[in-house]
Amino acid sequence: MKIINTIDEMRSASRSIKKEGKTIALVPTMGYLHDGHLSLVREAGKKCDYLVVTIFVNPAQFGEGEDLKIYPENLSRDKALLRNLDTDFLFLPAAQEMYPPDFQTYVDVKDLSKNLCGEFRPGHFCGVATVVAKLFNIVAPDIALFGEKDYQQLRIIRQMVEDLNFDIKIVGMPIIRESGGLAMSSRNSYLSADEKAAAGSIYRSLKAGKKLFLAGARNAAEIKRAALEKAAGEVDIDYFELYDTNSLEPLDRVGEKALFAVAAHVGKTRLIDNIILEEDKS
């Protein structure tokens, strides 16, 4: 695995690969890798000739008072995990390499950034879209993989790719969960044992909502009520709503398919999770 710190070097590696007529798969991460990330890396490795993983804790997607400065890291462990999965290139730029002092260009996916986390983290998705556009131009991948835990992020990136005509295929990968059901996240490392137990109730809530949907319920308020009954008292909710899977507009009534998504604080840790309500699948 070659470790690359500069944009120029990453770009020239990608150019060489393209010249050979070979393909590149990209997995962008913020590091502190868990099994969710690793499922993306494994899949990426199967899909293309060369596998590029990036680790970059992107300042542009953190708001004031958020956890940029304490975001967990364990680079030596991450490197070992990536080497083990036959990663070809680890792109690891410094913040000033990605955002020089006169940096001022932002990509904004407007409508899709309004609801869900967009309401509680203003500017977050603009930071995400901007850094992903940069990584797409630097790495020039054929495909890029993102986790479905960040459903809104994945939807926004798909829209950006379509709107700005990036010649890149976006692949979403299923949520990987801990044994108690908690969706894997680097931020789970912030949780105490008690908090982790409480956080486990988030997925139980989503599943309770889905159970009611599968039993025929279509009224969003009714589904939410059943779900919320399962949430532990320590779970402080930002949103817990049903949305159209495409437009991300909130739904009063569910049709054939809906996104049931939640963001909640457990102690000082903000967690997100979601489940798709859809018949015929479970």
Next chain:
Amino acid sequence: MKIINTIDEMRSASRSIKKEGKTIALVPTMGYLHDGHLSLVREAGKKCDYLVVTIFVNPAQFGEGEDLKIYPENLSRDKALLRNLDTDFLFLPAAQEMYPPDFQTYVDVKDLSKNLCGEFRPGHFCGVATVVAKLFNIVAPDIALFGEKDYQQLRIIRQMVEDLNFDIKIVGMPIIRESGGLAMSSRNSYLSADEKAAAGSIYRSLKAGKKLFLAGARNAAEIKRAALEKAAGEVDIDYFELYDTNSLEPLDRVGEKALFAVAAHVGKTRLIDNIILEEDKS
């Protein structure tokens, strides 16, 4: 010359060229071509294996009450001119091809879009940056050429390329002028003979300012005063200022180099022009 109307077809043409290991030069235009455009097309033809010209009157860069609906066009003449200059591909998409109904992603180059035309045409440069980003991704050129008449636009595109890491070389080309000195523009076709005569005073004004600069003047107000004396009464000024060539911030005192830029209405027609104040060149 192959005429292409769809993004998919343009993209696959570019892919084939890249597969051959050949290079592409792009000249994006809004059509109604004049000698300024043609100087870009000629230069582009020299620089790469394949020459792509786009004609697209981009709705996203026109504000309300602006001239989108009456923007001049003469497609058969444009095609003949481009064929004559050995253009390989003319990309000619419809507005709905570039902006489908759910389009919502915009690129904004923030600081550089504030002054000059940015003040008088809110959203204009966001529309420009967005469509140019799209064209860059669709055509995947090695180089792209833009005229220096639209100095702010050129500066913004350079910044976008740097900030979003497009792997594209941007080439600026000198202003081409009519015999009376008026900078060539498709919008000059709106001018009556009297208006055209008055519009000619814009460049005489810029030259008067430059003359004073070359004689040693460094005070912006003094240079502007000398310039404005040459402007015809029919010229209704939006701005007529000295700017830092890099930051586009207005200057009170000129150092070694400055942009002297003007936007003005002559009748109903809005015109822009500029000159670089710099010693050793004229």
